[in-house]
Amino acid sequence: MNKASARNMFIGATVIVSAIFLYMTVLSIKAMPARANTPQLTEEVAWGKKVWEKHACIDCHTLMGEGAYYAPELVNVIERRGEAYVRVVLETAAIQGWGTTRKMPQFDLSKKDIDSLVEFFKWMGKIETSNWPPNIEG
Amino acid sequence: MTYKYESQRVAFPYFVAALGLFAAQILFGIVIGIQYLAPDFLFPAIPFNIARMIHINLLVVWIIFGFMGSAYYLLPEEVEGEIYSVKLAWLHFWMFLVGGATAIVGYLFRWHDGREFLEQPFIIKVAIVIVVLMFIFNMVMTMIKGRRRTSITIVLLIGFLGLALFYLFAFFKPDNMVMDKYFWWWVVHMWVEGVWELIMAAILSFLLIKLTGVDREVAEKWLYIIIGLTFLTGIIGTGHHYYWIGTPEFWQIWGAWFSAIEVLPFVAMIAFSLRMVSLRSRKHPNGAALHWTIGTAIVSFLGAGVLGFMHTLPQINYYTHGTQMTASHGHLAFFGAYAMIVMAMASYAVPNLRRKTGEIMSQKAEIFAFWTMVISMVCIALSLTGAGVVQSYLQRVLATSYMETQSHMGIFYGMRLFFGATFTLGFIVYLYDFFLLKRATSR
Ligand code: HEM
Ligand code: HEM
Numbered sequence: 150m151n152k153a154s155a156r157n158m159f160i161g162a163t164v165i166v167s168a169i170f171l172y173m174t175v176l177s178i179k180a181m182p183a184r185a186n187t188p189q190l191t192e193e194v195a196w197g198k199k200v201w202e203k204h205a206c207i208d209c210h211t212l213m214g215e216g217a218y219y220a221p222e223l224v225n226v227i228e229r230r231g232e233a234y235v236r237v238v239l240e241t242a243a244i245q246g247w248g249t250t251r252k253m254p255q256f257d258l259s260k261k262d263i264d265s266l267v268e269f270f271k272w273m274g275k276i277e278t279s280n281w282p283p284n285i286e287g
Numbered sequence: 288m289t290y291k292y293e294s295q296r297v298a299f300p301y302f303v304a305a306l307g308l309f310a311a312q313i314l315f316g317i318v319i320g321i322q323y324l325a326p327d328f329l330f331p332a333i334p335f336n337i338a339r340m341i342h343i344n345l346l347v348v349w350i351i352f353g354f355m356g357s358a359y360y361l362l363p364e365e366v367e368g369e370i371y372s373v374k375l376a377w378l379h380f381w382m383f384l385v386g387g388a389t390a391i392v393g394y395l396f397r398w399h400d401g402r403e404f405l406e407q408p409f410i411i412k413v414a415i416v417i418v419v420l421m422f423i424f425n426m427v428m429t430m431i432k433g434r435r436r437t438s439i440t441i442v443l444l445i446g447f448l449g450l451a452l453f454y455l456f457a458f459f460k461p462d463n464m465v466m467d468k469y470f471w472w473w474v475v476h477m478w479v480e481g482v483w484e485l486i487m488a489a490i491l492s493f494l495l496i497k498l499t500g501v502d503r504e505v506a507e508k509w510l511y512i513i514i515g516l517t518f519l520t521g522i523i524g525t526g527h528h529y530y531w532i533g534t535p536e537f538w539q540i541w542g543a544w545f546s547a548i549e550v551l552p553f554v555a556m557i558a559f560s561l562r563m564v565s566l567r568s569r570k571h572p573n574g575a576a577l578h579w580t581i582g583t584a585i586v587s588f589l590g591a592g593v594l595g596f597m598h599t600l601p602q603i604n605y606y607t608h609g610t611q612m613t614a615s616h617g618h619l620a621f622f623g624a625y626a627m628i629v630m631a632m633a634s635y636a637v638p639n640l641r642r643k644t645g646e647i648m649s650q651k652a653e654i655f656a657f658w659t660m661v662i663s664m665v666c667i668a669l670s671l672t673g674a675g676v677v678q679s680y681l682q683r684v685l686a687t688s689y690m691e692t693q694s695h696m697g698i699f700y701g702m703r704l705f706f707g708a709t710f711t712l713g714f715i716v717y718l719y720d721f722f723l724l725k726r727a728t729s730r
């Protein structure tokens with residue numbers, strides 16, 4: 150093989166795999182309403198996501214297995230702990246932080262923020278994640 | 288003076304900035320490493336999430352500084368002409384440095400966005416795009432004005448264009464978290480397993496040509512094979528991140544097959560390096576640069592190829608996804624591929640850029656630093672692999688709670704911190720050698 154044919158193979162391969170990849174992306178987006186319950190994505194859920202981002206929760210926790218590994222998985226936290234417990238955590242965090250060993254810092258969370266985060270977690274919990282995590286502990 | 292082109296010297300501040308930011312990155316790595324063992328350390332002044340975003344953002348910023356510096360060094364020699372505008376190079380150097388520093392300091396005051404690796408506030412993101420476009424403009428103009436067009440510069444340019452293009456997805460923040468994550472990976476995965484590999488392979492080819500004296504035709508053929516394999520496997524390989532995030536299940540098949548062969552470009556880079564060295568006609572006096580160059584081919588293979596492969600199949604990833612296994616792979620892959628390729632270029636270029644001569648000074652200290660850093664990072668990755676295996680088993684198989692599982696992993700975090708300390712030691716020797724020893728002797 151010489152340089153020119155190596156280059157042509159690079160171009161050819163790139164074009165083909167990109168086309169396949171884009172097609173699969175279209176399929177993935179089409180599947181989203183069903184797998185991610187887009188119709189149930191209310192304004193509250195959207196606000197919850199903004200609060201999640203505002204405090205960079207992802208830089209301690211994982212969400213669907215992505216993020217940092219310093220604190221528990223939260224995609225199924227409502228199922229694992231129950232809504233009441235999650236509310237206690239967030240309400241306490243709004244005042245003084247949470248936790249005994251590794252601690253969650255104090256965050257300025259309004260009542261609306263907390264309600265929205267709970268709705269956000271509930272919505273996240275319904276995403277079709279192909280049976281992940283393997284068990285309730287996340 | 289051995290630099291052939293006066294404008295190459297603008298590469299020097301880029302390497303200095305890269306090393307400075309690298310040092311800060313390590314400092315914050317140590318901070319979060321300590322927090323894993325002593326959670327109250329610096330809490331609540333600098334909580335884990337803030338220190339972590341600083342650690343990984345500094346990493347990305349210094350690597351990009353290193354890429355730009357490498358490009359400014361190699362462009363004139365490749366195209367046989369001066370950089371189009373040295374002023375522009377200095378201007379976007381300062382813009383990038385000030386913008387980067389502002390972001391990092393801002394993080395300490397909770398001025399940040401909320402997605403991993405993309406924590407930069409909106410205006411900083413805009414500034415980054417402008418800086419990269421200024422750089423690309425300068426690069427393209429240099430290539431147009433130059434006397435020669437080489438494959439290395441073209442591949443490098445595709446790499447930078449891709450870096451800019453995929454970063455644009457950082458601006459897309461849909462309300463739907465599944466959609467958000469889908470395109471988040473178009474920045475992160477498409478960078479490290481796509482376009483950055485082109486930049487890496489181009490720099491590697493340049494270095495191997497310089498260090499072995501082997502004919503460019505041979506190297507450039509390899510270069511196209513490597514990047515062909517990169518895109519062939521890496522683009523659809525993105526699917527290895529689409530197993531469990533609400534995306535269709537066909538990704539489990541496509542992602543598995545294509546990402547499993549993502550090891551090929553890394554194997555090809557090792558084969559390429561060894562082939563070039565075996566063909567060499569002379570021994571280049573810069574042994575340290577050769578250490579870093581061959582080292583990057585080997586360590587990136589271990590970090591990306593081997594550790595990446597270990598958790599890329601859905602049957603395994605189901606248990607290891609988002610555990611310390613991921614952190615283990617992230618460290619060795621980033622270090623082996625991108626930190627080391629920048630260090631290789633610094634090692635080769637900087638002696639040529641220094642004041643009096645391009646003469647190679649004693650390299651004992653640098654080679655000591657090389658081994659210390661490489662061995663330490665391999666040991667960090669091994670410690671985290673141990674942690675990841677224990678975590679996957681206890682938490683994912685036995686359903687032990689997260690915090691209970693963590694309480695059994697202290698030994699591995701201790702080991703990680705210990706090797707983090709030896710890594711730091713090696714790096715201090717490197718910096719001492721770079722800034723004091725070599726500088727003093729090259730006056
Ligand atoms: C030498 C001392 C270092 C220590 C103690 C250290 C420690 C850490 C810690 C504790 C985390 C957070 C992991 C988590 O979320 O639980 C982290 C993340 C990370 N570090 Fe380091 N680090 C060091 C050096 C480096 C170097 C040299 C690199 C790359 C060249 C690097 C790249 C990364 C990356 C890419 C992540 C994110 C990993 C992921 O998201 O999976 N670190 N580091
Ligand atoms: C130089 C190249 C590479 C770099 C710098 C790199 C870096 C990373 C980083 C930082 C992450 C963590 C992302 C996060 O924060 O969630 C990650 C995840 C991952 N990487 Fe790589 N990677 C590279 C190549 C590869 C290759 C070649 C493979 C497979 C053969 C691979 C397989 C994976 C997998 C499967 C994950 C997801 C882990 C999980 O499920 O938690 N990587 N990589």
Ligand SMILES: [Fe+2]
Pocket residue numbers: 476480524525527528
């Ligand atoms: Fe990936």
